[in-house]
Amino acid sequence: MIWMIRSSIVSKLLAAGIIGLLAPATQAAEAATTPLQTMLTDPELWGDNGIATIAAIGYWGRLGETTITIYSDKAVGGTSFSSQDDAQQSATHLSELMKRALPRLRAAGGVFAKALQAHVPTLRPEPIQLIEDDSVRVGWKGDDGTFLKKNVKMRAVIARYGKPEKITSELVNAKGDRRPAMLTVHEYANGTVKFIQTDQSFTPDAVDRVVINAGAAARELYVSAP
């Protein structure tokens, strides 16, 4: 009997100890940043507007965009509009969506929360014409290097995050028959982040743009769906 009581106490103590040991660990896990979060907050890759775009990626999800492409001077959604008017309507809609708060941020929220507060209010959705494929997109514009840092070399990305999981090629035609752009796509995090080089660049070894999967990134960033 005594043995049974002792055993029960010991079990409870052990359980309490384990819980006690585990509790700080769980809190630590919540506070830690995943490799993807590290990549998405890397100041060597992103300018202030770039961090803000990633922090605000939930707005794009609300708009129905599945990808966001971040260039050095702009960020645009993946939807290609047939006219400036259609794109303007979507830009206006995005402005409305940006008035509603986003869900609470997960870990590394400090960097994103700061960006959301300081930079997102300065971003104005507008139609943006992309010369590469003659498409009209909705996006935010800013000074060169404020979204994706200028002249980030792919070898620097590999040095920081290892070899890409996948490298593919993609050809982008314009409406006309001028020389198409040849893209080299470097995928990380199961395709959530794609670093892209283009042959139509004065620095073809540099990252021209980064495409982020809006849904996957939102799941990484927010505690609930945007």
Add this chain to the structure above:
Amino acid sequence: MQSPVTRSADRRRAAYSYLLLGALLAVSGCGKLYVQDIASDALDPSNLADTEPSIAVNPRNPDEVAIVAFSENWTATKGAPVWKSPDRGVTWRKVPQIVQPGPGVFGPGDQKIDFDGDGKLLVAELGLGGGVHDYVYRQTGLPDAPLTPGAAYGNDQPHLTVDKYPSSPHRATVYSPWLDFTLSLERSTVSWSTDEGATEHDVGAGDNSSFRNRTTRIAVAHDGSAYVVYKTREGTAGAPPNFENAHFRVNRSDDGGVTWTGLSAAGVPVNGPSPVQTWFTNTFGNPSKGKFARARSSDAWIATHPRRDEVYVAHVQLDASGFGQIYVARSNDRGNTWTAHRVTDGTHHSAYPEIAVTRHGVVGVLYIDYDDSGAATIFTHHFARSFDGGVTWHDTVLQSMDPTPIGNASSGFLWGDYEGLTALHNTFYGVFTGASSGRSVQQLDPIFFRQKSCRWWWLWCWFD
């Protein structure tokens, strides 16, 4: 003992025999097809694909051959290259003389090369920067010095030719056709310049009142008339996948490009009143069996006889064979009426025709077909010649290749929208983007070819 008369006759016979033998020896060597990969590891260390090549030969010195391709981009400090040969294509070097036309402008985006009648180089280039603009570059210094870009003009796919004929009233006029994509229905447009591109004048040449235009190509005749061929895109009703209905129309300018109404406002359709079906596809080839190419403006070309009123148009037409075929239509009356014959044999899909005509009227066509009957799609470059004004054709295979294992062959844009063929005197000079030879890494390279083209009994042609 032979009489003096007999000895004299024997000597004469021997002399004729030696002359004939010498002529035959000369002829047999002269007419040989010469093919060469112009790139090397030293000239192309980055293993670039060198797509969409264009070629020109200096009329003042036929030994000088020049080629442009998508070989290197220009930068703020270095020009894009012109490939140059001083010896009829045997040796080559790259001259970085196509400079950036303005700050931040990227290119080359499309290009075409020619020499003027004085042997000076001209290049049309498309640049991307704050929009799409074209520039004609002219030689204002030494032959290898940086070329001088002219006024910005135009839009998509600029081409170029210059009136070289000494007796032409429009000698030295530079014509650059392009497609105006700023209009709701794209229009074939030709810019003309009498100062080699320093200033440009844009003139609508195609009829876009009902249909979009595409594939605008140009040629100048010996009398100074200029001809354009373009297609009107007339929908896909009844057309199989990858094809659309079209007319290939020719129009003429008799006033140096100021107006394009020599053959009525819309021009004359070379294939008659009924539309034909031609390629409009991003998948020329078999996507399930390897890489493929785009063929949206890869279906027409135009050339003139250098001495007679003959105009030739090579174009694509889906015919009863079930394949997209190459046809050549000929006009003997300055574009008013046309007669067409098929170049290809009705066994494979074909496209990308370029056409040229020699001084003695031999017609040459460079084109590509593909064979997907095996495990992989095999693309073949052909050079077909006609010695009877385009009625019958003699076909030569230049090269067959499977581009799929070639690393720098980009599926969707294997060799570009067009390639290069020209003729000077009695020799054809061509360039295509094909499988390399003699390179450390197997890749696409610019492949040069030339062939003197005469009937064997045209001795004056061989020695011309």
